[in-house]
Amino acid sequence: MNAARSGPIRGDGKNETDTWRARLRYQFDKSMAAGPIALIGWLAVISLVVIIAAGLVLALTGIAPDGGEHMSFVEGAWESLMRTMDAGAMGGDIGWPFRGVSLVVTISGIFVFSALIGVLSSGLEEKLDDLRKGRSQVLENDHTIIFNW
Numbered sequence: 001m002n003a004a005r006s007g008p009i010r011g012d013g014k015n016e017t018d019t020w021r022a023r024l025r026y027q028f029d030k031s032m033a034a035g036p037i038a039l040i041g042w043l044a045v046i047s048l049v050v051i052i053a054a055g056l057v058l059a060l061t062g063i064a065p066d067g068g069e070h071m072s073f074v075e076g077a078w079e080s081l082m083r084t085m086d087a088g089a090m091g092g093d094i095g096w097p098f099r100g101v102s103l104v105v106t107i108s109g110i111f112v113f114s115a116l117i118g119v120l121s122s123g124l125e126e127k128l129d130d131l132r133k134g135r136s137q138v139l140e141n142d143h144t145i146i147f148n149w
Contacts, residue, residue, distance in 0.1 A: 035123070036119050036120065036122070036123030036126075039115075039119045040116065040119060040120075043112050043115055043116050043119070046108075046112055047084055047108075047109070047112050050080070050084065050104075050105060050108040050109075050112075051077050051080045051081050051084060051105070052077060054076065054077070054079075054080035054101055054104070054105045055073050055074070055076035055077030055078075055079075055080055056073060056076070057076070057101055058071045058073075058075075058076030058079065058080070058098075058101060059071060059072055059073040059075075059076045061097075063095075063097045063098050063101055064095070064098060065093055065094045065095050065098045066094040066095035066098070067094065068094075068098075079102075080101075080105045083102050083105045083106045083109060084105055084106070084108065084109030084112065085109060085113075086109075087106050087109065087110055
């Protein structure tokens with residue numbers, strides 16, 4: 001039996017790992033294991049999806065602050081970006097529909113930025129642990145090394 005096809009067999013005789021869902025899950029897991037840069041990329045993708053979705057909702061539904069005019073997609077996306085990066089930006093919002101969209105965007109931004117801080121922190125900690133192990137390449141010349149000091 002081929003090692004790549006060693007997963008459970010479905011009722012139609014195909015390997016369960018051959019499904020597109022399993023392949024997608026595998027690719028996602030592989031990208032998550034790629035390190036902090038890949039995780040930061042995923043957080044950027046999540047931020048873009050939230051910002052674009054909120055911009056579309058504001059533009060297509062005509063939701064705007066009370067007394068304000070209808071927002072274009074670009075203006076709605078800009079407002080969403082500001083609320084993603086600064087949770088205090090929604091303090092002056094007027095009108096419940098606009099506050100609802102702003103609240104969802106702000107909570108998403110808090111999630112993304114807290115995850116970003118965690119990813120950066122764990123990435124730096126991992127790099128410092130690697131440096132502490134002393135396995136990095138030494139490029140010095142004409143030095144004396146004292147072991148077991």
